[in-house]
Amino acid sequence: MSTIAIIPGAGQGSRFNSEKNKIFHTICGKPVVAYVFEVLQKLDIIDEIIPVLRDCDIRDGELIIEKYVISKVKKIAPGGLIRQQSVLNAIKLIDDKNACVVIHDGARPFVSPELVTGCINALNECDGVVAAVNIKDTVKKVKDNLFVEKTLKRQELMAVQTPQVFRFGTIYNAYERALNDNLEFTDDTSAVEHYGGRIKIVPSFYGNIKITTKEDMDYAEFIVSRGGFSR
Template structure:
């Protein structure tokens, strides 16, 4: 069964105080997105890669793909207004509805081959697989600046990517979401809303998402420990 990685990378650099997309900031001398693309390029489980770039970044993204020979890229999707729109644009490029889709944030450069393989292998008797880690901090619900209640962190997980689904299931779920005018921030939520069952596997605390300059510094530190 064909396995296609979709790599949404159409965000902004606002939290960096920069006009440059956060995935194009350098991490150990190369763009964050290149760390991601290389890992999926070298993973034997992955047959094809579909990056998603906003229109202003298409030229820059193409240049990286060509220069570093990311040969598994056959198509590039254009980013939409919201993340959900970006994924829909990528789904419209899927030709094999029986494929397995592996969706991974372009801003998570410490993704490992092991975690990719594990999420794919667990797509059995379920409609999706997502990695997650246990919450370390105590989590409280806040309203108007006051604590409403303390949540049981033993039942909570911080969700990561890659998230894995059958193409046919995810496309149907997204069409359902589109028809209802709903908006979600991750793909597992789309499946959940569609009535699907999503399996949770153990994630990786090092699989951080780059959203600030501090995250970039921490990612650099983690890479130096390898």
């Protein structure tokens, strides 16, 4: 059984407020997505990497792959209108229908080899695995008029990240069914969970941030300039 990493990077990035794809912006001189590629390239457990890019970004992606010698990239999947369509496009390019599928955001540059490996190993116990961290702040459910409806129990809540890991058939079937049912999910485990799959959490670290705004880039620059995160 092979292990294939899918790297979604075809989002519009509306909150980042830049015409350039945020995964191509640099942190201390290196593109955001290159940090992800390098971690996965060095991991023996990963056999292939499939980035997902908009047509207008493919050439820039190819240049990064060439510059950083990411030999595990054999093909690039076209982006869809929504994230789950992008991921499904990549899944359809996987030749090994028994593969373990690792999905990791191209905008999460600080993923660790240990976290990727831990998520893959945990798949033996469940239908899907997701990296997550405990919620630090109190979370309140609010009404449309911004009045508080209730305060949620923080100890019962976690913030999910990526990697998210599945067997090929599990994630493929979930997204095919979601497409037929006209359902949209904000993360991959939500689709599997919706159709009855059991999802296991692997504890992550707060430094596994997703670059969403330019303030996130400033924070990432600061962290890298200080030598990176302690995990």
